[in-house]
Amino acid sequence: MTELLVGTKKGLFRLEGDGADFEITARAFAGQSVEYAMRDPRTGRYLASVTSWFYGPRIWVTDDPTGDWEQAEGTVLPEGEEQALERLWVIVPGEAEGVLYAGGDPGPLYESRDGGLTWSLNEGLWNHPTRPDWNPGNGGLCLHTIAPWPGDPSRLLVAISAVGVWLSDDGGTTWRHSNHGIVPDYVPEDARDNPIQHCVHDVRRAPGRPERLFMQFHGGVYRSDDAGASWIDVGDGLPSDFGFPIVVDPADPDSAYVIPLIGAEDRTPPEGAVRVWETRDGGETWTARGDGLPERAYLTILREAFDSAGEGTGLELYFGATSGEVFGSADAGASWRQVADHLPPVYSVRTA
Amino acid sequence: MAQVTLRAPLSELCGGRTHAIAGATVREVLVALEREHPPIAGWVLDEQGRIREHVNVFVNGIPGEERTRVADGDRLHVLPAITGG
Known part of the structure; x- marks a missing residue:
């Protein structure tokens, strides 16, 4: 049984299914934007970030999503x-017991030490001397990616659009930016010296080789083999350098999955053909996976709307679209089917 | 005391639609309301003490703002704005 937590413009939907057939088994926060929802695998607790148009953003927690x-x-x-x-924008379990992290707009990182009931601002990043120079992307000044280091609570990577990657080796007390090798081709060549103008869209760490990371950038797909200290372009072979989410197979540190979109103002799949592109050699080559996906669909897949469950040949992949559909694969992307439709615009998909 | 009238979900967070709250300005009344009913903290006033953009506060039927004076017996209505999508 796979559980999908789907955050939408009009509430949270929980879907349950066997990898192929899913049904909606709970809805919460009707009418409110659910940017993100996840289930902490350590406790089973559900956490959701919800923005009321009228009353602002906050995190909600429950042990029973039907209650x-x-x-x-x-x-x-x-x-x-x-x-x-x-x-x-995002809630992520930390490595230390009871610790979770959350990121938001305009760039705050929050930490909870009680499983998500109370949160405090990470002062080290918020008070970084470069913060007056941080600039937002189209979606705001959003801290959207939080990647702990498996087994080591002291090491943490976060990413902020349009600032870039930040690394900490002391549990978040001090931070350094780390965008070496990433080319922000949306600014003139003679303006690229600024080390914190990088519109990172998503970063995933390979859990079996934590120094290996993959990034979907605003223009390009990158890989790091040195824990984020430097980045190399691995986007050759993709039909577009633009996209939002990136996913890895936990069993294979050479794997990554992206969903290319036309950049600039369009942000729909090239030629309308919805495809998930897979690499199994660290980005040297890419292969389109689209069996069962729409051939003509002008939709957008947002950063948090792509996730996986399982690993290896049992890898399940799920993504949601702004058209209100959720697509899934139970065979590592070889074949796909629609697992939900007629939902509100999908903001996030997380497996549980 | 001013009489503060709320609608859902604020009324649910505060345990009722109407509340007698002391304060000389709209902000003071709303801060006192938060103090009496902590679950509403951050819902009407943001953490900088400003009325949220899409919330309207009326004082005796007239749109008010944070500094609007409030007298004993005044009626405050806190309403979601006619916005959204």
Whole structure:
């Protein structure tokens, strides 16, 4: 049984199924934007980041998604800032017991030490001396990627659009930016010296080889073999250098999956053909996987709307679209089927 | 005391639609409301003390803002704006 938590413009949907046939078994936060929802595998607790158009963003937690949710505390900006928290983009379990991280707009990183009920701002990143120079991307100044190092709570990677990658080796006390090798070709060549103008879209770490990371950038797909210290372009062979999410097979550190979109203002699949592109050699070559996916569909797959379950030959892949459909593969991308439709625009998909 | 009237979901968070709250300005009344009903903290006023963009507060039927003066017996209505999508 696979559980999918689908965050949409109009609430959270829980889908349950066997990899092929799914049904909606719970809905929560009707009418509100659910940017992200996940289930902490350590506790079974569900956490959702929800933005009320009227009443602002907050995290909610529950042990039963068919029952009541409890609002968490502490996801606010310090008093005296010019603005309030706009949105919470992502929630990720940490490596230390009870620790979770959350990221949001305009760039805050929050940490919880009680399983998600109370949160505090990471002061080291928020007070970084470069912060006045951080600029937002189209989606805001969003801290959207949080990648802990398996087994080592002291090492953490986060990414902010359009700032770039940040690394910490001391549990988040101090931070350094790390965008070496990434080419921001959306600025003139003579303006590319700025080390923090990088519109990173998503980063995933290979759990079996934690120094190996894959990145979907605003223009290009990159790989790091040195824990994010440097990045190399591995996007040759893809039909577009643009896309939002990236996924890896936990069993294979040479694997990555992307969903190319036409960049600039379009952000739909090239020629309308929805395809998931797979590499099994670290990005040297890419192969389109589209058996069962639409041939003509002008939809957008957002950053958090692609996830996996299992690994190896049993790898399941799921992604949702702004058209309200969710597609799934139970055979590592070889074949696909629609597992849900007529949902509100999908913002996030996470397996549980 | 001002009489503060809320609608769902705010009324659910505060355990009722109407509340007698003391305060000399709209902000003071809303801060006092948060103090009496902590679950509503951050819902009407953001963490910078500003009324959220898509929330309207009326004082005796007239649109108010944070600094609007409030007198004993005034009626405050807190409503979602006619916005959204």
